Amino acid sequence: MILVVCEFDTKLKKSALEILGAAQRLEDSVTAVLLGTGAGGVALQAAQYASQVLVCEDALLVGAKNMAQAVSDLSEQAEATLVLMAGSRGGREIAPRVAVRLDAPYLEDATVLTNIEGGLQIQHYAYLARVTETLEAIAPIVVCSVKPNTQVVAEANSSAGEIFEVKLELTASGVTVLGRTVEKTSRVALTEASLVVTGGRGLGSPENFALIESLADVLGAGVGATRAAVDAGWRPYGEQVGQTGKTVQPNAYIAVGVSGAVQHLSGMGKSKNIVAINKDAEAPIFKVADYGIIGDLHAIMPALIEAAKKLRD
């Protein structure tokens, strides 16, 4: 049996549908777990994809420590052989704690999952995404987090799974949340966008990012930034792509005034098409580009926005 820990807000998040999909392809018997305030509200949705749904709304289900205790307790009760979690920041904080509690092997940020006799084999990226590693773990129970946007989402089963409310014995975690800010964007979320336009230091000023935003709006793309642009205070951190920012894999990634440092490539190098606009023909970004223009972005971008508008209209 596979225990799938689902992230949700008012519905299941895309990451949850992806790991439910991965679980369905590995095994018939799938248990979805919904933990925290609002869990009951998504139970019916989860029941479409799982043979059973475990729901707990305990108010103490906050923080990685308590979440990990809940997941490990439920996986033992359900006699799971595999625990799947989303490879979000939150998931990647909870999953290793679950593995420690279960004294189980932990496989992190899987892009491909394959059943093997007595365990699980996965692929994931290493060395700043320059290397693809195949790992395997053979054990009575394995814990695995799954990279977002790598799995086909789950399909509804012919009959809905049974829903159970469960009780957990938790104590206060000792962490107090003092405040929270959510970065909002009017554009498509960077990690879910099928097109991304990213600006780097080459833009020269925050005002010039209007060129990036205009092209993004004409194409319906998400907006990204390099660390250099974020550190300069030109763009919010939520837009940063790379090792210490977000990982994206759109159909086309358009990098403007971006040199293509390894730490940046590690967050976008798996994009299906890479497009670069840079005045330096030797910029490393051109080595990984499918298409590009060698030239001054101040001249190229207005022309590109016009050409994109013409195509759209």
Add this chain to the structure above:
Amino acid sequence: MKILCLIRQVPDAEAKVKAALGKVDLDGATMALDGMDEYGVEQALRINEGGANTVAVALGNTRFEDAIRRSLAMGLERAVHIETDLLLDVVSQAQILKAVVLEEAPDLVFVGGQHADTDSQALGAALAEALGWNQITWTTELTLADGIAKATHDTDDGKESLELALPAIITTQQGLNEPRYPTLPNIMKAKKKEIRKTTPEQYGITNSKVRIVSQEIQERPRLNKLLDGKDPVTAANELIRLLHEEAKVI
């Protein structure tokens, strides 16, 4: 306050990573202290100015000594090197490091937010669980007073500020600080600082729960169709045409 910094030696970001016969080959690659770990070392040195009661802890092969010396040259007081050629899974690493943390009894342990060799974010969380401690991940601001840590950290969709009691694990993120460069006198001094050596076997760990089956460099072949931008309008029209008709992405 006593502070431990977990550090790793990783290929320099600019180093060309090679793989042969299904294994990464680091012979000849320039290695460096992981940039994410440097933030922790720097923060420790800002909390304990002068480096008193700051200890580097490294779990890895002989070559890790370079990274250890670098952290000592930045200013940490001494180091513990759990020396091994074993590539251990994160749960086994946490079991060993838990024992070292209990020996050293620090108030705070810094861990790099994501490691540049394994691309893993797991070590801080695994160690925190092994110790039964709380943790703050992706920390961008940290203040300490009266045994309480207040921190701001990055979440999936924004920021959060938190408060918790020490001892705790803090994993680092860019923005926490600007790591210093070691000065030449400090590089010299670091050569004489103590590195206590031990092995995983001393903590009862002899094998990994996870096996590396293969490591490959899978580079997606790229078309490299580069246009000259001397005539911006022609180049822009051609690029849009290629993206529409050939790549079919717009």
